Amino acid sequence: MNQKAIIYARTSSSGSQEHRQSTDRQVYSLTKLIEANGDKLTHTFEEHISGATLNKNRIVLNDCIEYAIANKIDIIYFSSLDRLGRAIWEVQENIKRLLDQHINAYFQKEQMSLFVDGKENAFLAIFVAVISTCSQIERDSIAFRLHDARERKKELALAQGLTLAEAGFGRRKGSVKTKQQFQEDYKEALSLLRKGYSVRNVAKITGNSKTTIQKIKTLFLFND
Numbered sequence: 001m002n003q004k005a006i007i008y009a010r011t012s013s014s015g016s017q018e019h020r021q022s023t024d025r026q027v028y029s030l031t032k033l034i035e036a037n038g039d040k041l042t043h044t045f046e047e048h049i050s051g052a053t054l055n056k057n058r059i060v061l062n063d064c065i066e067y068a069i070a071n072k073i074d075i076i077y078f079s080s081l082d083r084l085g086r087a088i089w090e091v092q093e094n095i096k097r098l099l100d101q102h103i104n105a106y107f108q109k110e111q112m113s114l115f116v117d118g119k120e121n122a123f124l125a126i127f128v129a130v131i132s133t134c135s136q137i138e139r140d141s142i143a144f145r146l147h148d149a150r151e152r153k154k155e156l157a158l159a160q161g162l163t164l165a166e167a168g169f170g171r172r173k174g175s176v177k178t179k180q181q182f183q184e185d186y187k188e189a190l191s192l193l194r195k196g197y198s199v200r201n202v203a204k205i206t207g208n209s210k211t212t213i214q215k216i217k218t219l220f221l222f223n224d
């Protein structure tokens with residue numbers, strides 16, 4: 001009760017701002033939970049990036065934890081454990097950072113926290129290891145099946161005398177984006193570049209490749 005709290009919300013990046021998943025639901029639900037618990041919300045961090053991204057490249061998550069340390073935040077609210085990452089080692093690394101600083105974290109979906117009555121929640125460590133390992137195995141299995149199906153489709157296409165482009169692989173002829181389409185699809189990236197962010201950092205924040213960000217910079221900023 002009456003703890004200094006912050007929210008970290010994340011959704012996967014999916015290109016343009018218009019088609020990107022929203023963090024609004026997470027923020028709304030967690031804000032209501034904080035109010036119900038009698039805690040005080042001091043800041044909200046929202047990130048649009050794949051959960052598979054390495055910790056070192058998750059700029060907003062790192063800012064969130066650093067903010068919590070610098071401002072003596074009592075607890076960080078997450079909608080679920082996988083907001084901390086998908087790979088078990090990444091999740092464990094983030095949890096250790098919080099434990100070392102004695103900063104609590106609450107995971108709404110799992111209804112679990114790092115500390116219970118001021119003591120480390122020993123069950124959470126076991127839970128994280130089991131759930132994260134199962135999730136990793138499932139992701140690896142999905143990736144294998146998708147790769148296998150893709151290679152099979154390529155073989156069938158070549159056997160039928162089709163080019164890979166005709167079979168749906170690669171970019172079709174005439175599908176090159178116009179400058180206006182680039183501007184619409186990459187509004188956030190362009191805005192960050194105009195604010196002085198580096199190509200590398202913009203790529204990390206938006207989840208796009210450095211090649212794409214460099215192309216946007218060349219297409220727009222060099223002609224501004």
